[in-house]
Amino acid sequence: MTQLKKSSRKPRIIVSDIDYKRLTNLASGAQSQFAEVAEELQAELDRAKVVPAISVPADVVQMGSTVEFRSDNAQQRRVTLVFPGEADIAQNRISILTPIGAALIGLSIGQSIMWTARDGRKHELTVVQVEQPEPVAGDLASQNS
Template structure:
């Protein structure tokens, strides 16, 4: 059985400069423990268009994004992409150091990607929607004044 060129071609992805730096370091640090997924994450980062964080479109999956996607089995899931220490599958918090986490980074709404699960099975997912977390800022102008 041969795989068609359409399904083997990966979509164009965008990664913020901040995520790129943090994830490149994470992949290098994780290589001894999780070589396959660390390598896959680095491959994704190497092919990404890196942009300043402020110019990454809001429909692009970034660290902390909540992503709704449809799998090739027609199942739809909603997960938040997080760093390994924050992962909790019961809370739908998926680590970037999982095959699906590495596949999701940089995708935008409507894009599809093929990925390989840890059991070796091939899957495809399509991003249905992306929500960004509320920004944490030091701007207190909206804070209510006492009195």
């Protein structure tokens, strides 16, 4: 029983203030179409430590990050976490409004999390590597204001 409790406990996560604001609005707006995953995303945001974007460590998964992770079936995948309109599974660009996307946000290298796929099966993933996107001029301006 203690083993089960330990493995089901969610790791501490960090989210930038910019991502927090955008993702909270996205989750709220997606409630009617994607209620289950919108609620899961909001639950992740609610438990996150929110910090200024400039203070997020480089090894933390943020929007736009390219993440390499290992699944519980020992398979390794490399994906980029994006907003729904930018998702393209053929290019390994996964939406934050998917169960795996919501699970990845805020994790850092070495952290693991249990997540539930749309078919109801539970999986565990472990973050192996995180690469951040190049900053966009507009993002830099909003960080400095």
